[in-house]
Structures are given as C-alpha cells and as structure tokens.
Amino acid sequence: MKNTNTSETPxxxxxxxxxxxxxxxxxxxxxxxxxxxxxxxxxxxFKQKTLIVLGVLSYIPAFLYFPPLLYxxxxxxxRIVERTFHLILLYIVLYAAVLTILKGDRVPYGxxxxxxxxxxxxxxxxxxxxxxxxxxxRKKGKNQKQIIFVGLPCxxxxxxxxxxxxxxxxxxxxxxxxxxxSQELTIPIPYLGTTDQxxxxxxxxxxxxxxxxxxxxxxxxxxxxxxxxxENSVVRFYALPVYINQLKKSMITIQQGSNMLLTSxxxxxxxxxxxxxxxAFDLICSSLFLFTLFPVIYVIVAIIIKRQSPGPxxxxxxxxxxxxxVFTCYKFxxxxxxxxxDLVQATLNDPRKFKFGDFMRKTNxxxxxxxxxxxxxxxxxxxxxxHMLKHTEQYSQLIKEYMxxxxxxxxxxxxxxxxxxxxxxxxLKQMEDRVKADIWYVENWNFWLDVKIxxxxxxxxxxxxxxxxx
Numbered sequence: 364m365k366n367t368n369t370s371e372t373p374x375x376x377x378x379x380x381x382x383x384x385x386x387x388x389x390x391x392x393x394x395x396x397x398x399x400x401x402x403x404x405x406x407x408x409f410k411q412k413t414l415i416v417l418g419v420l421s422y423i424p425a426f427l428y429f430p431p432l433l434y435x436x437x438x439x440x441x442r443i444v445e446r447t448f449h450l451i452l453l454y455i456v457l458y459a460a461v462l463t464i465l466k467g468d469r470v471p472y473g474x475x476x477x478x479x480x481x482x483x484x485x486x487x488x489x490x491x492x493x494x495x496x497x498x499x500x501r502k503k504g505k506n507q508k509q510i511i512f513v514g515l516p517c518x519x520x521x522x523x524x525x526x527x528x529x530x531x532x533x534x535x536x537x538x539x540x541x542x543x544x545s546q547e548l549t550i551p552i553p554y555l556g557t558t559d560q561x562x563x564x565x566x567x568x569x570x571x572x573x574x575x576x577x578x579x580x581x582x583x584x585x586x587x588x589x590x591x592x593x594e595n596s597v598v599r600f601y602a603l604p605v606y607i608n609q610l611k612k613s614m615i616t617i618q619q620g621s622n623m624l625l626t627s628x629x630x631x632x633x634x635x636x637x638x639x640x641x642x643a644f645d646l647i648c649s650s651l652f653l654f655t656l657f658p659v660i661y662v663i664v665a666i667i668i669k670r671q672s673p674g675p676x677x678x679x680x681x682x683x684x685x686x687x688x689v690f691t692c693y694k695f696x697x698x699x700x701x702x703x704x705d706l707v708q709a710t711l712n713d714p715r716k717f718k719f720g721d722f723m724r725k726t727n728x729x730x731x732x733x734x735x736x737x738x739x740x741x742x743x744x745x746x747x748x749x750h751m752l753k754h755t756e757q758y759s760q761l762i763k764e765y766m767x768x769x770x771x772x773x774x775x776x777x778x779x780x781x782x783x784x785x786x787x788x789x790x791l792k793q794m795e796d797r798v799k800a801d802i803w804y805v806e807n808w809n810f811w812l813d814v815k816i817x818x819x820x821x822x823x824x825x826x827x828x829x830x831x832x833x
Contacts, residue, residue, distance in 0.1 A: 375434045379493065380426055384419050386489050387454075390482040391418045397481075398474055408466050418478075421461050425454035433494040436508065436531045441811055443490050448811075451483040501532030509570050512538040513561055513589060514577025514603070516549045522575070522603060523550045536571065539564070558585040562592045573599040631808040632771050640810055641743060649738040652731075660731060664695055664723070672717045674700040677732055682749035685772045690741040692749055693732035697723050727824055733775045745813040746774025747801035748785070758794055768801035771808070778804040778812075781819040 395411050409417070429450040432438045459475050500506055510533055512519050519538070526533045537553035539561050540546060548554055555564060565571055574593055578586050593600040615629055631637050665676040678696040681689050697720030698713070716724065723729040736742035742749065747768040750758070759765045779785065779800035784793070804812070 376430055379431050379433070380423075382489060382493070383426060383486065384422065386485050387418055387422045387482060388415050390478060390485050391415045394474060394478045394481050398477060408471070409462070414474075417461050417465075418458055421458040422454050425450055425457055428453060431490065433490050434497060436533065437526070438494075440491065440494070441809055443494060444487050445809055445811055447487050447490055448483060451479060451486065454482070455479045498530040502529045506532050507534040508532055508572050509534045509536055509568075510573040510575060511536050511555065511561070511564070511571055512552070512575050512577070513540070513558055513586075514538075515540050515546055517546075518577035518603060519550055519575070523552075536568070558589075561585070561589050565592060565596065565598060571598060573601060575601045575603060577603045628767070628802075629806045630770060631806075637808070637810075641808075641813070642740075644810070644813070645737050645740075645743050648744055649734045652734050653738055657731065657734065660728075664728065667719045668696060671719050672696070672699050681752055682773070683752060683755040683769060684741055684749060685769060687755070687766060687769050689752065690736070690749075692742075693735050695723055695729040695732055696720070697729045727820075730775055737775065741772070743772040743774045745777055745804075745816045746772050747777050747804065748780065749773035758798075761791060762795055762798055764802060765798055767805060768798055770805050776816060776820040777801065778816060781816055781823065 391414050392411070395414065429446055431443075432446050433443055455475060455478070458478075459472075462471070462475070497506070512523075512535065516538060523535070527535070535552050537555035538548070538550070539555050539558050541557050543554055543557075561574070565574070574589060576586055576589060590600050592598070615626060632641065661676075668676050675696060678694045678698075680692050680694070682692040684690040697717075698715040699717055701715050720729070733742055737744055755765075777800075779797045782800055784797040784800050
C-alpha cells in the first residue's frame with residue numbers, strides 16, 4: 364500500500380533531507396581521516412571543506428530522485444535498505460562525475476570507493492533508526508490517520524488484518540453497511556450506520572482522512588455520492604473490489620499496457636530487470652567458483668568417494684525446475700549405489716550413506732556440483748530446493764499452491780532452508796511449512812534477500828547449525 368499522506372510528505376522529506384546532509388558530511392569527514400590514517404602519503408587534490416561541499420551538492424539531486432520511503436504507512440525494512448543503496452549508487456556516480464570534471468585524472472578514486480561503503484552504512488543506520496522512531500510514535504497514538512470502511516465486514520477482513528498493526532498508525536473509526544441485522548460484524552470495529560449516512564458522518568468528522576469502500580451491487584448510488592463528497596472535501600477515496608473476497612485471497616494490481624489488471628501474487632522476477640540482475644549474479648558466482656576452487660575440491664572429493672564406495676563420483680537425478688520443467692540435478696554421490704535413490708528420502712541414520720557421504724551431507728559439500736546447474740541456467744544460487752519427480756507428483760496432489768514454488772528457478776539454498784525447513788519430511792505439515800516459505804520467497808524476492816540467504820547459509824555451515832542436514 365502506498366502512503367497517501369501527501370500533505371505531510373514534503374515537510375517530512377525536507378527534515379529527512381536535512382538529517383541526510385549531516386550524515387553525508389560526516390561520511391566524507393570520516394572517510395577523509397580514515398584514509399589519512401591508513402595511508403599518510405595518499406594525495407588529496409581537494410581540501411576537506413571542498414570535498415564536503417561538493418559531496419552535499421552531488422547528494423541533493425540523488426535524494427530528489429530517490430526520496431525516502433520510511434514515512435510510508437506500510438513499508439518493509441529490506442525495501443528501505445534497497446532504496447538507500449540505489450540512492451548511494453546515484454550519489455557516488457554524480458560525485459565522481461563532479462570531481463572528474465574539476466580535476467580530470469586526479470580524482471581520488473580510493474576515497475570515492477571508501478565513501479560509498481561508509482555512506483551506505485551510515486545512511487542505512489539513520490533510515491532504520493528514523494523508521495523505528497516513526498513506528499514507536501504511531502504506536503503511542505500520534506501521527507494517526509483516521510479512516511472509515513463502507514461495505515460488508517466480510518469484504519474487509521484481510522484488509523483489516525493488514526492495516527490494524529498499531530505501528531502503521533491507522534485509526535479505524537468504524538464501518539457503514541446496510542442490513543446490519545442480517546450481516547454479522549466480523550471485525551472488531553464499531554458499526555456506524557447505513558451507507559446513505561456516510562456523507563453526513565463525514566461532514567461532522569472533518570478529521571477523517573480516507574474512506575475505504577467495498578462497492579456492492581445495489582449500492583452504486585450511495586457510493587457515487589460518497590465519492591463526490593470525498594473529492595470535494597479533500598478526503599481520499601479507495602475502492603476494494605468485492606469479487607476479490609469471493610476468491611478467498613488477496614489480489615494485487617499489475618500494469619499491462621494501458622490496462623490495470625488484478626492477479627493473485629506478486630512476482631518480482633517477472634520484471635526483466637530483476638531477472639537479468641539475478642541471472643548476472645548467478646553467472647558471476649558460479650563462474651568464480653567453478654573455474655577456481657571447484658576443480659581442486661572435485662579431485663579431493665573424488666578420491667575419497669572412490670576409496671569408500673564404488674560407483675560414480677557425481678550423482679545425477681531428474682528433478683522439477685522452473686515452470687515444472689524437468690532437469691538433471693548434479694550432486695557429489697553421498698550414498699552407496701542403490702535402487703531407491705530416486706524414490707526414498709535420506710533419513711537420519713540411513714544405511715545407504717557411507718561415512719564421508721554422511722559428512723558431505725551435514726556440511727552441504729554434496730551440493731557443490733549444483734554450481735554447474737546454476738552456470739547452465741537450470742538453477743539459481745537462491746530459490747526453492749528442487750524436489751524429486753516423485754515428490755512433485757505426490758505433493759502437488761496433497762498441498763494446494765504447491766506448484767507456485769516452481770514459478771522461479773530452484774536454488775542451491777533457499778529461504779525455507781535458512782528457516783530450518785529442510786531434511787526429511789515425516790509429516791505432511793513439514794512439507795506444507797516448506798512450501799509456504801518457498802511461496803513467500805517467490806512473492807518477496809529482491810537482490811538483498813538473496814544476499815541475506817547466502818550469508819545465512821554460509822554461517823550455518825560454519826557454525827554447524829543445520830540439525831536437519833542428513
């Protein structure tokens with residue numbers, strides 16, 4: 364949901380901009396002295412005050428292009444950090460361009476690179492601190508946005524659950540709908556009257572800032588009157604399509620050409636820029652690993668596997684990938700060759716595992732050949748773990764929305780894995796929880812989420828915090 368406090372936003376952005384300028388100045392000041400301490404011979408062709416002034420002047424257009432999001436009613440932390448990264452990237456490009464124009468080949472690129480990291484860190488801390496302060500302020504009852512609902516309570520249940528969080532600062536005064544005797548009030552807000560009484564109520568309550576209306580057949584006349592009044596009284600009007608609730612799930616709007624459509628899920632990776640960014644990251648990471656460390660690891664692992672268990676070094680298995688397409692997944696073989704490899708999951712004390720194979724599974728070394736799958740484009744560094752074909756066939760019949768996890772490429776690691784949802788699935792609920800986590804990833808992907816998952820995976824491997832890895 365986008366922030367609709369347009370009257371408040373300019374003043375708030377001006378205040379945040381002023382704080383940003385102080386932070387940017389501190390970042391330049393800090394970077395300047397850090398470099399002087401680390402390398403006393405480093406040559407600056409600009410005075411410190413000049414660097415600060417030019418830095419601030421370069422920051423202002425970047426700030427105007429990427430205004431802060433933290434004052435929006437509903438915005439998540441990763442979105443704030445991502446926006447800050449884009450802001451710093453543009454700022455550094457502009458700053459480097461200004462210094463290049465002024466000094467040509469004597470630009471302090473070491474200073475610029477260090478400044479980018481320090482600025483991003485300091486601004487992210489500032490943004491998150493301000494966001495935390497705003498949420499606490501709203502939770503205490505300040506900066507409230509008073510709103511009302513118009514329509515049957517059943518049509519507002521999902522919407523109410525989302526915006527009723529006190530951190531968001533919505534104060535729902537009540538609801539108007541017809542035939543209250545035949546319609547149960549299913550959300551904990553006051554009943555205010557019938558739909559033809561809304562405009563009279565708004566006239567008496569000038570502090571109401573927005574009306575959320577679930578338009579029903581037979582209420583069009585009242586709805587038009589409410590809309591007309593809102594537009595003439597600087598009250599925001601929002602319509603919730605009633606048929607969304609008939610589908611029993613939330614919907615989102617997407618733009619196709621000049622048309623607005625409703626769909627069941629967000630798919631960030633349907634955006635070509637996001638898809639290209641993820642693929643570029645996959646190619647860089649897989650290439651760096653495959654052409655440096657992997658040959659050495661392969662030789663060592665191959666020797667040990669051959670000494671402990673006869674058979675191939677690489678285990679190949681068909682698994683379900685993007686859009687349900689079947690691909691060949693590569694792993695270091697961790698079990699003795701057996702006829703149940705494509706049918707039965709590994710268990711805690713599985714007799715099929717040999718000693719080094721058990722170690723590989725606990726440390727995830729057996730997954731390393733999947734970097735080949737990433738390089739080939741069948742998999743990604745991060746995504747839902749690919750399942751055996753038998754499991755896809757089985758669970759797609761038992762778990763609704765199971766196939767949604769195949770809307771993105773499978774990954775070497777994923778959100779479900781770092782949440783501890785991995786390993787053997789003895790009960791159906793274990794797989795249901797895993798699928799929910801995978802779908803959450805599909806709907807909430809962003810680059811920094813991938814970075815977070817990779818870091819958490821590496822950390823779990825280092826600390827051996829993977830109790831279900833067997």
